[in-house]
Amino acid sequence: MFSSRKNTCIAETIGTFALVFAGCGAIIVNDLFGAQLGHTGISMVFGLTVMAMIYSIGNISGAHINPAVTLGFYFAGRIQKQEILPYITCQFIGALLAAGLLKLLFSSHESLGATLPSGGLINAFVLEVVLSFFLMFVILNVSTGHMEKGIMAGVAIGGTVAFEALMGGPVSGASMNPARSLGPALVSGNLSTLWIYLTAPIIGTWLARPTCRMIQGNECCHVKDETTGKE
Structure with a gap:
């Protein structure tokens, strides 16, 4: 049991990193280098990284790599309460380590890629809720239990991250992920709007559960009690 949890934590740390x-x-x-990637390139990097991590660690931890997704699985009844803290702790550790390394490599960059709203705060908040809702909606419909794994799961979820980043990036930064926002924000000191990215994605993933259940029925959101074997 300890080995399984340890492997899960290592996987989530590496994946979020x-x-x-x-x-x-x-x-x-x-x-820093003449906008060679552009907005499309940046969006694709996020989506492709998510896809790669799902295929790499999806069978180990489920490749949540996102506290809002972990909570979304809990809201949907797919993981137990005691699993939440280890997942989220490892996700935040991975994000902080990555942001720290980016600071060492690119110390001249002020934000370190932190998510900062370009429009109004309300617009950014609502957009993050909606984007997170759609992300979790897709995840619940293509995952098995709380595991993001399978032949097409990586493509579907990575593609969702990419198209949402393409659409929402210029407005809110399209975080959909409290860990992704917290790491760069803490290391760079850009904390003034961090509350948006710590709260809105969780609201969005919470809203995805009843919608998935309406479409898929009881098969979407249920979990077996490990002690009794009952749903």
Whole structure:
């Protein structure tokens, strides 16, 4: 049991590290080296990284790499309460380590790829809720239990991250992920609007559960009690 939990934590730490390092790194490189990637390139880096991590660690931890997704699985009854803290702790550790390394590599960059709203705060908040809702909606419909794994799961979820980043990036930064926002914000000191990215994605993933259940029925959101075997 300990070995399984340890493997899960290592996987979530590495997966979240990869997401923040590659995604935020793409933003930094684009800013510092003549916008060679562009908005489309940055969006694709986020989506491709998520896809790669799902295929790499989906069978180990489910490749949540996002506290809002972990909570979304809990809201849907797919993981137990005691699993939440280890997942989220490891996700935040991965994000902070990645942001710290980016700071060492690109110390001249002010935000380190932090998510900062370009429009009004209300617009950014609502957009993050909606984007997170659609992300969790897709995840619940293509995952098995709380595991993001399978032949097409990586493509579907990575593609969702990419198209949402393409659409929402210029407005809110399209975080959909409290860990992705917290790491760069803490290391760079850009904390004034962090509350948006810590709260809105969780609201969005909470809203996805009843919608999935309406479409898929009881098969979407249920979990077996490990002690009794009953749903």
